[in-house]
Amino acid sequence: MTARVRMAENGAQLVSRLEGRQSLRDIEPSIFPVDGGPGQGDVVEFHGLEGTGKTETLYHLITRCIMPVQSGGLEVAVVFVDTDYHFDMLRFVSVLEGRLAEDSKEGDGPENEPEERVRSCLCRLSVVHCNSSVQLLLTLQYLENTFSSQPSLGLLIIDSISSFYWVDRFNGGESTVCQEANLRKCAELLDRLRRNYGIVIFATTHAIMRNYGSDPGVSEVPGSSSSSSRRWRSADSVTDFDKPYLCKAWQRIVTHRMLFTKSHVLKDSKQVFSTACTSIMTKGVKRCLFHVMEDGIKFVCDK
Structure with missing residues (x-):
């Protein structure tokens, strides 16, 4: 069916559809570099150990997307693919209500009933669950029709794309090609989605311990030539927990990488995440500190 949709679409329709995608470059200036936010077709990897604030940051960004423009949002529809079964709808609604209440206090938002405003925002969010890499691949194939027919859909989130890493390694035996087969197909499909439909992709990855002999301050994406390699420069030094480890097909399409850490030092009696x-596309590193509060994340500073 997807092939028939593409065959029936002419150039004018393609341009019209891509131009209909809302830009996400200003989704959160506190997190992304100036003029370096995710544009159409960009892929952002959220990397860190469990409990470092990745999912809470996703809640914050989703809220920004699905809130109406008059309330400071982008009014963009989001598809959330939950492979870890960590998506907490009650927690997310609490964050959304906090943002909407904050907007109401400032007097800029509409005067609708709170429940109606929350319901209106949630209509722009779709949550899908996957329990294997095969199911993830089939889900992405199904979603291609959705993205091709709904220009309001601007963001695809996968939490986490590395969930089935160890299962696939075990099932693939001693062959690296077999171990990475499903994830490679997913990455190739995601590459097609972002190029053909201008979708922005956010995906989290779990940090695992790996042994590398390369420069500890620079992580080079495997599979790229030395003359055109992409290098991810960290704020301080990159540990083995921070190094990319997923298949080359995935690493080739990543345009932004965010490393999450949790400080052992409290600030104002609150846990600090960074x-x-x-x-x-940009030089340097954008650093950010934040707390996780009852109504979502609160930024401590913006450097």
Whole structure:
């Protein structure tokens, strides 16, 4: 069916559809570099150990997307693919209600009933669950028709794209090609989705311990030539937990990488989390500190 949709679409329709995608470059200036936010077709990897604030940051960004423009949002529809079964709808609604209440206090938002405003925002969010890499691949294939027919859909989130890493390694035996087969197909399909439909992709990856002999301060994407390699420069030094480890097909399409850490030092009796965002389009690192509060994340500073 997807092939028939593409065959029936002419050039004018393609341009019209792509121009209908809302830009996400200003989704959160506190996190992304100036003029370096995710544009159409960009892929952002959220990397870190469990409990470092990745999912909470996703809640914050989703809220920004699905809120109406008059309330400071982008009014963009989002598809959330939950492979870890960590998506907490009650927690997310609490964050959304907090943002909407904050907007109401400022007097800029519409005067609708709170429940009606929440319901209106949630209509722009779709949550899908996957429990294997095969199911993830089939889900992405199904979603292609959705993206091709709904220009309001601007963001695809996968939490986490590395969930089935160890299962696939076990099932693939000693062959690296077999171990990475499903994820490679997913990455190739995601590459097609972002190029053909201008979709922005956010995906989290779990940090695991790997042994590398390369420069500890720079992580080079495997599979790229030395003359055109993409290098991810961290804020301080990259540990083995921070190194990319997924298949080359995935690493080739990543345009932004965010490293999440949790500080052992409290600030104002609150746990401090940090991100360091790098992009292949901009130089330097965008650092950010934040707390996780009852109504979502609160930024401590913006460097």
